[in-house]
Amino acid sequence: MQHHEEMYEVNPFKPKEGSMVDELAVIVAILVGWGLLNFGFQALLSLLAESATGDGMLTRLTFLSFPFHFWFTGQFLPLWFVVLCVIFNLYTDRVTERHSHRRDRTYE
Amino acid sequence: MSDSGANLWPIIIVAGVLTSFIVVGLINKSREGSDYLFAGRYIGRIGGGAAIASNWMSAASFLGMAGLIYLKGYFALAYVIGWTGGYVLLLVLMAGQIRRFGKYTAPDFVGERYGSSTARIISAVVSIGISLIYIIAQLKGIGMIFGWLFGLDYSRGLLLGAGAIISYVVVAGMLGVARNQQMQYFVLIVSFIVPLMYLAHSLGYFWLLPQFGYGVAIQDLAREFQVNLSAPFANGTLFQWVALCFTLMVGTAGLPHVLSRFYIVPNVRDARWSVAWGLFFIALIYWSAPAYAVFARLMEASAGMPEPSASARQMADIIVIRSAVMGQVPVWMVGILAAGATCAAFFTSAGLLITGASSFSHDIYYRVLNPHASEGSKMAVAKGATLVLAAIATLCAMKPPGMIAEITATAFALAGNTIFPAFLLGIWWGRANGNGVVAGMLTGMVLTFAEPLFGRIFPLAATIFPLTSSALCGAPIVILVIIIVSMLTPPPPEAMRQFLAREVHGRLERS
Numbered sequence: 347m348q349h350h351e352e353m354y355e356v357n358p359f360k361p362k363e364g365s366m367v368d369e370l371a372v373i374v375a376i377l378v379g380w381g382l383l384n385f386g387f388q389a390l391l392s393l394l395a396e397s398a399t400g401d402g403m404l405t406r407l408t409f410l411s412f413p414f415h416f417w418f419t420g421q422f423l424p425l426w427f428v429v430l431c432v433i434f435n436l437y438t439d440r441v442t443e444r445h446s447h448r449r450d451r452t453y454e
Numbered sequence: 455m456s457d458s459g460a461n462l463w464p465i466i467i468v469a470g471v472l473t474s475f476i477v478v479g480l481i482n483k484s485r486e487g488s489d490y491l492f493a494g495r496y497i498g499r500i501g502g503g504a505a506i507a508s509n510w511m512s513a514a515s516f517l518g519m520a521g522l523i524y525l526k527g528y529f530a531l532a533y534v535i536g537w538t539g540g541y542v543l544l545l546v547l548m549a550g551q552i553r554r555f556g557k558y559t560a561p562d563f564v565g566e567r568y569g570s571s572t573a574r575i576i577s578a579v580v581s582i583g584i585s586l587i588y589i590i591a592q593l594k595g596i597g598m599i600f601g602w603l604f605g606l607d608y609s610r611g612l613l614l615g616a617g618a619i620i621s622y623v624v625v626a627g628m629l630g631v632a633r634n635q636q637m638q639y640f641v642l643i644v645s646f647i648v649p650l651m652y653l654a655h656s657l658g659y660f661w662l663l664p665q666f667g668y669g670v671a672i673q674d675l676a677r678e679f680q681v682n683l684s685a686p687f688a689n690g691t692l693f694q695w696v697a698l699c700f701t702l703m704v705g706t707a708g709l710p711h712v713l714s715r716f717y718i719v720p721n722v723r724d725a726r727w728s729v730a731w732g733l734f735f736i737a738l739i740y741w742s743a744p745a746y747a748v749f750a751r752l753m754e755a756s757a758g759m760p761e762p763s764a765s766a767r768q769m770a771d772i773i774v775i776r777s778a779v780m781g782q783v784p785v786w787m788v789g790i791l792a793a794g795a796t797c798a799a800f801f802t803s804a805g806l807l808i809t810g811a812s813s814f815s816h817d818i819y820y821r822v823l824n825p826h827a828s829e830g831s832k833m834a835v836a837k838g839a840t841l842v843l844a845a846i847a848t849l850c851a852m853k854p855p856g857m858i859a860e861i862t863a864t865a866f867a868l869a870g871n872t873i874f875p876a877f878l879l880g881i882w883w884g885r886a887n888g889n890g891v892v893a894g895m896l897t898g899m900v901l902t903f904a905e906p907l908f909g910r911i912f913p914l915a916a917t918i919f920p921l922t923s924s925a926l927c928g929a930p931i932v933i934l935v936i937i938i939v940s941m942l943t944p945p946p947p948e949a950m951r952q953f954l955a956r957e958v959h960g961r962l963e964r965s
Contacts (some may be wrong), residue, residue, distance in 0.1 A: 356882065435727055
């Protein structure tokens with residue numbers, strides 16, 4: 347039988363064993379961190395809003411003398427995105443190295 | 455402000471900076487003999503990052519973003535987030551795979567991946583449309599700056615600025631001037647931060663890192679003048695904020711001139727790292743932009759104008775420069791700031807004019823209209839297309855349809871609704887085919903302009919697909935259309951599916 351010769355069709359919901367599984371795991375993790383902190387925080391702001399303009403607990407708190415939500419969105423989130431990129435790159439670098447060491451054919 | 459006459463020193467500084475770019479470009483050229491569009495030599499990860507950042511910085515980042523924060527406060531932070539968060543999507547979903555696929559312009563990728571010349575033409579048309587909308591926004595910035603520099607009204611400033619850009623493109627093309635993007639980033643960051651430091655210092659705020667020291671100014675505005683710039687939903691609902699932010703993100707990951715950056719780096723690993731550096735360099739400027747807006751509001755409020763007047767709203771797009779003038783920043787420093795803004799708008803428009811025109815001559819004229827065209831006639835068509843594109847953009851910019859950042863956001867919406875889904879599924883789903891992508895991109899084009907097209911008849915269309923923010927609902931619909939149509943029609947050629955599995959997803963890196 348030509349079981350191992352069967353053509354693989356690229357599909358993130360049916361990843362190929364080896365490199366693609368690892369690649370997808372880190373992608374999903376990064377995307378969750380990306381979406382939660384960004385869109386999740388805006389949703390939280392809206393949940394905690396006490397007036398039509400959205401003032402509430404998070405807008406009264408201050409951090410580094412900024413209103414907390416302004417600091418979080420305007421300053422922390424861009425930094426967070428840079429951090430996510432660095433994590434993704436470090437992880438991908440490591441996985442690549444580890445597998446090329448093991449001579450795993452799928453990582454060649 | 456525009457009737458205060460010409461500003462001599464700023465004119466000299468702006469002219470000097472632009473000339474120095476041409477001189478440095480000529481020196482680079484004789485040393486490298488590099489390609490005009492994708493300046494050649496390998497420059498390392500940090501240099502690659504600086505190139506990504508300067509390629510990205512346009513009038514929308516340099517001027518438009520602060521202008522919208524000045525008017526809309528927290529709501530406009532959606533631009534800061536959208537235009538940085540998009541790079542995360544670009545990095546994790548596409549950067550490495552595009553590098554491994556080996557096609558870097560949107561029409562080349564779409565045409566090759568889907569094996570469909572119809573798809574290639576549509577993505578070329580979309581790319582040209584994106585370039586055109588983007589250039590209109592840049593021209594608005596240039597028109598306002600030139601108007602201020604020379605003490606002219608907006609339309610004369612615009613004509614002068616457009617003339618300058620076209621002459622630059624012609625001269626640079628004839629002399630073969632290389633684009634030095636590292637130097638460009640250096641000019642941008644210095645010209646943006648130094649005046650801001652001066653401004654923070656003279657207003658009595660923490661000036662050493664002004665981008666992190668303006669928090670007190672936000673609180674002073676609220677306490678002393680009852681101006682609440684930080685109210686989250688004062689200028690838009692949660693849906694509007696998220697829709698705008700998401701649109702800018704997917705647009706970033708689908709913008710043709712951003713996708714083509716992966717050509718200059720030699721391997722996948724450096725491509726990934728240069729994206730991370732590029733994002734950091736972009737963030738350096740985006741952390742600072744809100745400070746200009748906040749300081750401007752503070753100075754106006756102290757002068758007895760807590761809300762921007764109608765004439766101040768008109769000039770909001772150059773609030774960065776106006777706030778430096780209001781804060782009595784030395785005139786030479788204002789000149790440097792104006793030079794930075796001019797560079798950002800100037801080189802972006804020049805680059806997009808060339809890309810748009812070469813897309814027309816290569817993907818439409820050569821591939822479709824006249825496959826036997828000689829190199830000479832392709833060049834002639836490209837030159838003609840540059841002029842036509844510039845003329846159309848100038849005409850549209852005469853009556854700008856919105857703020858610089860808003861016009862640009864429309865280009866992002868178009869990219870997010872068409873090119874982003876085409877790349878995403880092209881990379882991640884082997885079964886996506888030409889019919890699917892053609893149907894999807896056509897749907898995306900219609901959805902992008904749903905507000906002006908159907909907004910009057912179906913008010914719901916205007917709510918769900920706002921012109922600047924249509925991709926939150928648009929991109930998922932387009933993705934669905936591509937999937938459904940692909941499933942109903944025959945799969946793409948076997949060779950392409952195997953190439954995707956073996957080359958694009960077969961390994962993490964190429965040594």
